[in-house]
Amino acid sequence: MIRSTHLPLIVTLLTFVLAYALCASQYPTMLSWRVVANLLTDNAFLGIVAVGMTFVILSGGIDLSVGSVIAFTGVFLAVILRDTSLHPLTAFALVLVITTAFGAAMGATIHYLDMPAFIVTLAGMFLARGAAYVLSTDSVSITHEFYDVLQSMYWKTASGGRFRLIGFVMVLTFIVGALVAHRTRFGQNVYALGGGAGAARLMGVPVASTTIGIYAVSGGLAGLSGIVFSLYTSAGYSLATVGVELDAIAAVVIGGTLLTGGYGFVAGSFFGILIMGLIQTYIVFDGTLSSWWTKIVIGGLLFAFILLQKGLTWASTARKKAATGFIAQS
Amino acid sequence: MTRSPFLKRITPQLIILAIVLLLNVLVLPDFFTVKFQNGRLFGNIIDVLNRGAPTALLCVGMTLVIATKGIDLSVGAVMAIAGATAASLVVEGQHWTTAVMGALAVGALCGAWNGILVAFLRIQPIVATLVLMVAGRGIAQLITEGTILTFLDQGLIHLGAGTVLGIPTPILIWLSLGSFAAFLVRRTALGLLIESIGINEASSRLAGINSRVLLLCVYVVSGIGAAVAGVIVTADIQGADANNAGLWLELDAILAVVIGGNSLLGGKFSIVASLLGAMIIQSVNSVILLSGMPPEFNLVIKALLILAILVIQSPKVSHIIYILRASTPPAKVDRPNPAKELKR
Amino acid sequence: ASDLTIGFSQIGSESGWRAAETTVTKQEVAARGIQLKFADAQQKQENQISALRSFIAQGVDAILIAPVVATGWDEVLEEAQDADIPVILLDRTVDAPDDLYLTAVTSDLVHEGSVAGQWLVDDMAGADCRIVELQGTTGSSPAIDRKTGFENAISGHDNLEIVRSQTGDFTRSQGKVVMESFLKAEGGDNICALYAHNDDMAVGAIQAIKEAGLKPGTDIKIVAIDAVPDAHLAIANSEMNATIELTPNMAGPALDALAAYLADGTVPPKWIQTESRLYTAADDNQAIYEVKKGLGY
């Protein structure tokens, strides 16, 4: 039996498959390994932040700082690798510590000062972007040979598509994220917070450490995403990834996670990401949309997905009410 | 010591505004100097009032939306659409009043769209308005075809760059609309009803409040406010810049509301405090501009100042202040005390 | 060559100049009977990279790209090379090895800045001048290069001094706002010239100067870059003094080079530099305005 709570996940999956089929019927070349590989590679950094964002949203919060943290990470790495002789791996570890601590600090502010996540992370967004500017306004390229090694790690398909390392990192992040969310105590606490902070507290959930942990995870994954983005572009640029937080939120929501918290799946966000990527790809394949129609169509498709999801959820709850409204009586 | 509840409510904002203005004076000693020059008042403080107009106009509607537990991310895009509409109408040769009416109508329509998604389709406000935030700028560009649509209609330009009795028109517009809105919600029952649906919509509906229509109206007000702001910025530069008009201004508006001490979780609100919040933000911007620091520091300074303001205002910190001030327990009064002797 | 399909990855439509470049590119492509796949990246590099990958997957015959930033193109350019698809860069070069692209059609941003600086040096002829500068978006390469070029040109001229420099985000309204604060912080009489990294900011600043009761172009000299129609109009009205043209027609030379390359393998030079022409009151700005106004600026 399919659990009713899995429904949004299934809806998202079906939507993706359906949309892909429609696209492929119009542009047969979309049905190639190359396009699949591109979807994974090009959305790798977005996918990784979306995992963190899923945790945050599941807990009923929001993190607007991730886009800026990615940019900061990139600039930080580029500057460190340019100005010092640190090995990239050391730099990676360093930056992950910094971004995780940054996330944890935001979580602590949210919890201990009782301030809304929206505002705290908004300030965090300004701060991280500002810090990136202060490090370097110019785009700094990264030319370390270790980067070349990492970038040359890919698996090439016959048609010329490349499954790159960063795509695998994203998939791995999703798997680990899903395990943590659905199989560990921490994950359960995240859902508990999303179900109701007051009740969670009365049930003995360690609200402080969970909140701090959630934003630390989000910050750390934004850092990881920044590393991936720096591999993707071999550079650090303080103006990069503006507005990525909104893309990530949209992907998570399309993936069936409720913004009010408590309901959703990490895997859903994966399909959310793929759907967003598909929209981009389709628009490029079409190639006739002007700049403004591109925006309108993206907005329209976003709306269509939300509506579709809403409709399916309505339909299913109506059916559920009729069928199992008094489950305990039978 | 009897202070009116209203004054008490806005005291923190007044204090913070005073502090930030003081910072301005520190970086530019003649900050408060106002001259009458070229037929208009001329001075930094006038600039703060004038440049704060768009945020102030946005935060009137945003305050109401947030009071209902919602949020409106689309206001920046609606500004662009309204500005483009007004500009294209005067370029077509319409009278400027028609153009303004057209822009307001478009703003109301955008608000109604958001309102329908939120109130009737029950889509979460942040996602519902995200749709228009993404698509709206595209719609605005569709109207201007990506160019900056310039015009020379003096009537329209007057709204953004003109003066009345030497006072820049935008100041008069936001002051009058802001105080009208603040007056309206408090002198009618609107404020009570809006707060009520923001705190508990189910209860409010059962108490006979038409919560859906009220929600819709709140988003329409937000749309209209955004349209006025859009007309002002368009008129100010004598051209509709669909790409940049109101870009990221929704965040400033939300910040203003929060600095105004309103909870993002809905409920009790104060429009006046939000307006003060808008002025606080503009004063922060002013410090940054006047300080002469290199622009790469702009964001860091802004982030730190805002963070400081928010921390001072956070409920926990104000609670600690409250406790420090009143460290004595409340006096035992006005409760019919039980016969303590029964205890024995 | 009507069976040719090329992909064009545009940055976005963040300014009038950008819109004009898109319009002109579409016109040039259409004039040659080529099929165009257009992709707007909404100012995001990641969108441009993925657009390029999609173009490759579709098997277009050539790619035009206006890169949003110089860095980060190596990988995707390699993939294009693997697929034998020539790539031509428009209006900005990249940091990648130059065998990865066919040619770059760009202006020299630093040079633009120095033309502006040189104009001011000549115009001042040794007189003291306190300059305020409206920078482009912090971190963008035009802002950085145009600043560098200008500073190079005025260095060694002690009579010229930049007294305030703040970002105006390349937009009219910020140009106006920031100019207002310059006027108050310095006092209108103490500013002798304004250098704006683009015309939009200059046009906004002109309004601020007028509102302060000063005469733009006379009380405060104004020089900016791009030569958009409104700048010509301002020069014609004596409200501005000079602008340096950044032509929106990058696609024309690019398509010519491509045609030659496809026809007989003629390898174009790696850099086709467009002219950075200076316009001043000496030109017939009204006439230029009329011509340019239809280009979608």
Next chain:
Amino acid sequence: MTNDSLPMLHATGISKFFPGTIALDDVDLTLHRGEIHALLGENGAGKSTLIKCLTGVYRRDGGAIMLDGQTVDPTSTNHSQSLGIGTVYQEVNLLPNLTVAENLYLGRQPMRGPFVARRAMNEAARTSLKGFGIDIDPAQPLSTYSVAVQQVVAIARAVEMSGKVLILDEPTASLDLDEVKLLFSVIRQLKSRGIAIVFITHFLDQVFDLCDRATVLRNGQVVGSRVLKDVSQRDIVTLMLGRQLDTAPSAAKSAAVGAPLLQIESLGKSGMLDPFSLTIRKGEVVGLAGLLGSGRTETSKLVFGAVRADSGTMKLNGKDISVTSPRDAVAHGFALCPEDRKTEGIIGDLSVRDNIVLALQARQGWLRPIPRRKVDEIAEHYVRTLDIRLANLDVPIRLLSGGNQQKALLARWLATDPDVLILDEPTRGIDIGAHAEIIALIGRLQQDGMALLVASSEMEELVAYANRVIVLRDRKQVGELVGADITSVNIIKAIAAETRHEALQ
């Protein structure tokens, strides 16, 4: 080590101040091993606050706690749980989005390596709940089950946590007789294991049935502690109220019923409530009786338009009316005090004053604000006549105790001067004094010619005021009792006829 003669829990001098109120003033509480201790008091006496201070939800402002001979200072629920104090707080506090098993084991899940052992957890949950007489799939979300089931889950959770002390704050408010019986047998088992149990309720019968000793709070102070077998209910009530309560609750039931006011014709909604017909006359009280989930709440919501009916018609004073929303209903002079005070009744952050005038204001429309003086007059009037206890009219209503909230909600509707007043569980969670007052009030309203529809789980109460009782089962109207036939026994018989109640099996 443990010393059997020591009390299990000994709290002394517990004080708690809230801005403007002293919720607890120097309260002592002693719990012995294997004792079931009732904590009694009027609404707002401070019972829940005491519990929250003992379990670390609130920081207390004074006092000391000894647990099993050791001084302890719980700083959070988490902490008190680890000390062996299991608690069910007032109002079910569980997470509807988690499964039953997850709720049961949150924070102490069986683990396999780093991962939660789901299967083991579900198995354990199933077994544990069987001990409470319910057999359900613990892998389903909690929200799919009824409030009663949820209450049992909360109790089961607390029981499993309570190595030393179990605290139950009004656990029986939303349980049926059968479930109460089961709960009591579980509690007695725990008692025999030497656990100290605190039991808070407003049902004195249950107190005398189950408990050994009672501590009575009034206005935040302990007014006495009694061994229950030595005293009578009367003594306890007098101690609680500080005065004598006039005999058993009885409303002056008037038989003089007027003309038909509201005629409901086969109103229903598929999947929710079978169509039913009902006529209510002026000055008549119609009671709705039934078990949990029998459809009483649905009936009242349907009549009030809070749920849109898909069949049926209504006539008011002989004229057809259409009620598709509460707004319509209010316009036609209906009023509904909903069952779930917290989520459907109060507007928590608004002042008591605003809560009282809200419905009246909503009916008048936003353009006609009620003048401040009039508002104060109305609010003060009802605070006086309904004896609502509060510091002042400006306190947010959420800070009031449950009973006082209920009275304020009644005031909200009485202020609209309704013709038809629908009350859903008007006395749930209400103290014995207020209980009597509300019943008396119902009588008065009836005499004033108001028509009332009252859903209640308390038979005696229905017997006291109803002119007619409609019996519901499985969301169907199955019987009607009139006049002298209305007795507790008859109602229970009508409910139980044919099929036995199996809600929890």
